[in-house]
Amino acid sequence: MAVLWSASVKTLARHDSRTPDVEIRMTTRHDFSENLMSLQSHILLEEAKHPRASGDFTWIVSAISLAAKSIANQVRRARLSGSIGQFGETNVQGEEQQKLDVIANEAIMRCLGTRASVAVLASEEDDEPTILRKGSEGGKYCVLFDPLDGSSNLDTGVGVGTIFSILRNDPNIPDAQTTVCQPGSKQVAAGYILYGSSTIFVLTTDSGVALFELDPYIGSFLLVKDNLRIPTANKVYSVNEAYASSFPQGYQNYLAWAHQNGYSSRYIGSMVADVHRILLTGGVFMYPPTKKNPEGKLRYLYEASPMAFIIERAGGLAYSGAIPTLEHLPQRVHERVPVLMGSRDEVTKVREFLR
Ligand code: P6P
Numbered sequence: 001m002a003v004l005w006s007a008s009v010k011t012l013a014r015h016d017s018r019t020p021d022v023e024i025r026m027t028t029r030h031d032f033s034e035n036l037m038s039l040q041s042h043i044l045l046e047e048a049k050h051p052r053a054s055g056d057f058t059w060i061v062s063a064i065s066l067a068a069k070s071i072a073n074q075v076r077r078a079r080l081s082g083s084i085g086q087f088g089e090t091n092v093q094g095e096e097q098q099k100l101d102v103i104a105n106e107a108i109m110r111c112l113g114t115r116a117s118v119a120v121l122a123s124e125e126d127d128e129p130t131i132l133r134k135g136s137e138g139g140k141y142c143v144l145f146d147p148l149d150g151s152s153n154l155d156t157g158v159g160v161g162t163i164f165s166i167l168r169n170d171p172n173i174p175d176a177q178t179t180v181c182q183p184g185s186k187q188v189a190a191g192y193i194l195y196g197s198s199t200i201f202v203l204t205t206d207s208g209v210a211l212f213e214l215d216p217y218i219g220s221f222l223l224v225k226d227n228l229r230i231p232t233a234n235k236v237y238s239v240n241e242a243y244a245s246s247f248p249q250g251y252q253n254y255l256a257w258a259h260q261n262g263y264s265s266r267y268i269g270s271m272v273a274d275v276h277r278i279l280l281t282g283g284v285f286m287y288p289p290t291k292k293n294p295e296g297k298l299r300y301l302y303e304a305s306p307m308a309f310i311i312e313r314a315g316g317l318a319y320s321g322a323i324p325t326l327e328h329l330p331q332r333v334h335e336r337v338p339v340l341m342g343s344r345d346e347v348t349k350v351r352e353f354l355r
Contacts, residue, residue: 037223039065039201039212046205056117056140057166057188061203064143064164065221067111068193068201071104071148071162072214075195084155092127092334093299100154101125104147104162117141119169120176122333124149124302129176129333141188142167142180144302149192150270159196161272165306166190177333180301184326190306192272200276202228204313209279230316233345234282235263238274246291250354257353271298275307275341279314284342284350296320296338300330304339317347322354 043061047053078084078100087097105125112118113132119139122129124146133139143166150160166189173179184190191203199214201221209228212221237258244252266283268274275285287298298304300320308318308325318325318341328337340350 039203039221039223042210042212042223042226043203043205046207049207054117054140056115059115059117060112060141060143060166061189061191063111063115064108064162064191064193065201067104067108068162068199068221069214069219070107070111071100071193072195072199074100074103074107075148075154075160078154091125093124096152097125098148098151098154101148101151104151108145108147108162108164112143118143119171120179121145122176122180122301123147124299124334129180131176134174135171139169139171142169144180144306146299146302149272149303150268153268153270158268158270159194159273159276160270161195161276162193163272163302163306164191165302165309180333181330181335183329184300184305184309187305187309187326190309192276192306192310194272194276196273196276202276202279202310204310209310209314228279228314230279230311230314231282231343232315233343234278235261236266236278236281236283237263237346238265238267238278238283238285238342239287240267240269241265243288243290243292247288248354251286251288251350254350254353271303271307275311278342279311279316282343282346284346285339286341286350287339289338293336295336297336298339300325300328300335300337301333304328304337307339308341311341315344316342317344319347319351 043058047058074083083099085099087099087102089097091097105123112121117140119133120129120131120142122144145164147162148160149163154160165187167182167186168188170179189205194200201212203210211225211228213224214221244255278285287296289296304325311318320328320337340347
């Protein structure tokens with residue numbers, strides 16, 4: 001709201017002889033176009049666009065938002081609270097669990113586990129999905145997530161993130177593994193929270209990509225940008241070139257071309273941070289097949305699929321091998337796929353070398 005204040009001696013003297021020394025003339029012009037919009041308000045507005053919406057979905061995003069604030073607090077004071085370092089166990093991926101992996105996983109489980117609209121929860125940190133409700137017990141949605149992606153970077157202060165994917169539940173499917181193994185095109189919504197220099201919440205439903213920033217003083221994620229669009233091109237690639245010698249030849253040929261054509265390399269080793277930079281400034285992110293990970297390292301259901309959903313809803317492209325990432329049909333919860341995503345022109349250029 002903009003209020004235009006102007007003061008001059010004459011006007012007040014005409015209206016009120018008791019205070020002739022100062023005159024204030026207010027001309028107030030309200031500007032409602034820039035109202036504060038919280039994540040809660042945004043999802044309620046989205047819900048209002050769907051007359052048959054029951055509000056279940058809104059509750060899920062609200063629960064994720066609550067968990068994200070808790071995780072952000074834990075990440076930002078990890079050293080003070082002794083939460084840095086390894087938990088002392090390995091997860092189903094065979095990776096050393098960080099203490100904050102477990103803390104973040106518990107925070108999301110606690111916040112989502114009480115939502116009646118959730119049937120199944122699947123986490124990178126858990127061997128099997130958690131079934132909360134079966135068949136007639138209700139639960140319209142499945143929520144899959146990587147609670148703290150890039151957590152091995154925590155002790156060096158690098159941005160880490162939570163990635164989530166929301167799928168519809170099919171109560172007729174008795175097996176949770178089968179229920180969650182859906183192609184990314186079936187997602188109802190996807191998003192991530194980046195715990196970086198600020199806490200950023202990126203969400204996409206069926207109408208574009210919205211970016212929110214946590215205002216720690218009021219404890220709300222506030223809308224910063226709606227209908228976010230990824231730049232169509234930018235000469236930046238993001239890949240771990242240390243493995244380049246074991247990439248399929250097409251990727252090696254692309255990198256050789258990029259080295260000769262003015263490209264910059266930007267790689268943090270934390271997918272949410274790397275892809276967020278590309279969403280905002282353009283470029284291409286890739287994790288090709290390697291000798292160590294012949295299928296690629298990144299997991300489909302809670303890393304590649306939700307991030308691809310966001311990139312594509314922002315006007316970019318995402319491929320896993322020869323097919324669009326969102327068309328891949330996973331067979332296992334923790335299945336890995338190659339990842340290539342980013343600006344339309346940049347992904348197209350890489351794919352020219354992969355043919
Ligand atoms: P590398 C983090 O461990 C992660 O899962 C992603 O966030 C990141 O993109 C990738 O692995 C980094 O893997 O092999 O380059 O260290």
